[in-house]
Amino acid sequence: MAANLTQKRGVKTVPAIGETVATPTGLIPAWPGKVTPPRTITQVKRLLARLIAGFIRHEIDGGDAKTIAYLCSIFAQIVKDADFEARLSALEKQLEQGAHDERT
Numbered sequence: 001m002a003a004n005l006t007q008k009r010g011v012k013t014v015p016a017i018g019e020t021v022a023t024p025t026g027l028i029p030a031w032p033g034k035v036t037p038p039r040t041i042t043q044v045k046r047l048l049a050r051l052i053a054g055f056i057r058h059e060i061d062g063g064d065a066k067t068i069a070y071l072c073s074i075f076a077q078i079v080k081d082a083d084f085e086a087r088l089s090a091l092e093k094q095l096e097q098g099a100h101d102e103r104t
Helices: 040-058 062-103
Strands: 020-023 026-029
Touching: 040 062
Parallel strands: none
Antiparallel strands: 020 026
């Protein structure tokens, strides 16, 4: 389904992710390149950079941008919490080991 960047009742319409945009030279993807789910904070940072650039260039719908940004925020918080939990577990293990060594 091709979307046109045209005016509808005074509001510029923007294609959603996965749609194509009709250009004079043919159809191009609205969200260029393959988008894969991020697995690291660095990948989330890159995805958000692409998202912002696409939104500013009117290549991505505001609703899609908001949803992806929200999901990235949740992902980043989960990664941060998991990292904290791993570090806390390591410290607790060290404390237990130290207490056990003092008793023997």
